[in-house]
Amino acid sequence: MASTLKEEKLYINLIRILGTLLLALSYFYEYTNQAAISLIGGFLVLLLYMVLIWAETTWWNEVKYYVVSMMIISIILVLHYVFDSPHTTLLWPLYFIILLMNRVYPRVSLIMGLITLSCIAWVNALSLSTILGLLGVMLVARSIKIRRDAHLLTTLHLKELDRAHQELEVAHKELQEATVHSIRYAALEERTRLSREIHDGLGHQLTSLIVQLQALQIMHVTEPEKASDSINQLLGIARQAMAEVRVAVKEWTNDEMGLGIVALKGLVSQTQGRSSVQFKFNQNSELSEWPIETSIVLYRVLQESLTNILRHSDADQAWIDIDEAGDRIQLTVTDNGRTEKGGAGHLGYGLNGIIKRCEEWGGSVSISSVEPHGFRVKVMLPVERIAIVEEKE
Structure with a gap:
């Protein structure tokens, strides 16, 4: 995006330099051999053109565009009709400058373009076909400008969407990682609970089993029949303890x-x-x-x-x-x-x-x-x- 803006600024500056040189040559060619009033008036027009071309965009507003453009038109018409200056070609640059350079205020571009075209047709007594041709040029220039602005706007939107998409991808990745951590934490907590239950349950069962086995050693000698019944009870305790161990081992996998x-x-x-x-x-x-x-x-x-x-x-x-x-x-x-x-x-x-x-x-x-x-x-x-x-x- 930065490179595009840089290229656009370079392109505008080249147009400004070229326009300044052409205006200076036109002034020198048309007004240097004229009367003093024409020379001064033409120089004022040249200065107004420099303002129109080189003033920063932030300085402009609609009123300033209207004032500068109307001053250029007025001076040229006064020189032509009041002081009999034969040259009015400095009206033409205004027509093209307004069409090509006023991108911020399209209403000014349209109104001043029509006014300038009307003055050119009036002063030069242009034919209807020529006027229509110039009007077509104005419409084509506006169409190109609108398309160019739309393209730049679309490019900006696409870049914003791409940036937002990348941010969403990063946020999604972070959310997935946070979820994995939550799962691991929940699993760890569940394993801790199981450890506590096994300690309390299995530990109690094993303690009971040890005590009864010790009693069985004595009972086996003195009361063999009662000892046989105790063996079945001990087997039940052992099987229950084994079941708890299997559950724990299955759920404690590190995978x-x-x-x-x-x-x-x-x-x-x-x-x-x-x-x-x-x-x-x-x-x-x-x-x-x-x-x-x-x-x-x-x-x-x-x-x-x-x-x-x-x-x-x-x-x-x-x-x-x-x-x-x-x-x-x-x-x-x-x-x-x-x-x-x-x-x-x-x-x-x-x-x-x-x-x-x-x-x-x-x-x-x-x-x-x-x-x-x-x-x-x-x-x-x-x-x-x-x-x-x-x-x-």
């Missing part, structure tokens, strides 16, 4: 592909900790390992759904159900609160955001009321993103 379900549970735990609503998370099937992008979509959808429950539903209970069948994940969020006026058809910014996010991923969203009261958001999402074009086909 980012496994962050999804852990992060969702962590988000529910975080929300539970800062509200009075009772949330229940149900995993209804075995889940595969999701790509981090899919986890981001599900995390954002659940986050917005929980936020809506806290802000608008007045619910005291909510259920989050997730299951996976084939290559599709279904996430359902249900509450027992009140339904907003307008029912499920009245969607706010957050719910519309959920719909848009899921559709961009190739999924679908179902929003409905729950009888006798409550609200349900059901999301169906592919494990891997499906292009919208492919889905339509």
Whole structure:
């Protein structure tokens, strides 16, 4: 953009220099052998032309354009009709300067162009065809100027749009990174909660197992039949402890592909900790390992759904159900609160955001009321993103 403006400024300065030289030569050729009054009048016209050509754009306004242009026309007409000066060719530069250089005030350009053309036709007794030809030149010049201005404006808009697009891309990237960090934090918090539960639950079970095994050593000698019954009880405790260990090992994987379900549970735990609503998370099937992008979509959808429950539903209970069948994940969020006026058809910014996010991923969203009261958001999402074009086909 800077190079374009620099080239345009250079082009205008070259036109100014060339115009100044041509005006000076025209003045020298026409007025040096004239009477003193014609010489002085022509010099005044030349000075006014210099003002018209070289004055900065910020100095001008419509009144100044009218005054300078009318002074040039008036002096030339007075010299011609009052002092019998035979030369009026200095009217012609005004006609072209107004057409080509006045880009800020198009109304001045049109009015003064017509006035100057009328004076030229009057003084030189031009034929109708010549007048029409000059009028055509004026219209063509204005058309070129308008197109050039429109092109420059379009170029500026395109550059602004490109800059805004780049800023949006950076913001989107930062948002994605922030979401990944949120998922990792939620997963870490959920793992911490699991560690605490395992410490309390598994530790208690193992302590009980050790105590009963010690008792079994004594009982095996004194009461063999009772010892046999205790073995079955100890096996039950051991199997329960092993089940908890397996759950922990499965959810503690360091692979980012496994962050999804852990992060969702962590988000529910975080929300539970800062509200009075009772949330229940149900995993209804075995889940595969999701790509981090899919986890981001599900995390954002659940986050917005929980936020809506806290802000608008007045619910005291909510259920989050997730299951996976084939290559599709279904996430359902249900509450027992009140339904907003307008029912499920009245969607706010957050719910519309959920719909848009899921559709961009190739999924679908179902929003409905729950009888006798409550609200349900059901999301169906592919494990891997499906292009919208492919889905339509």
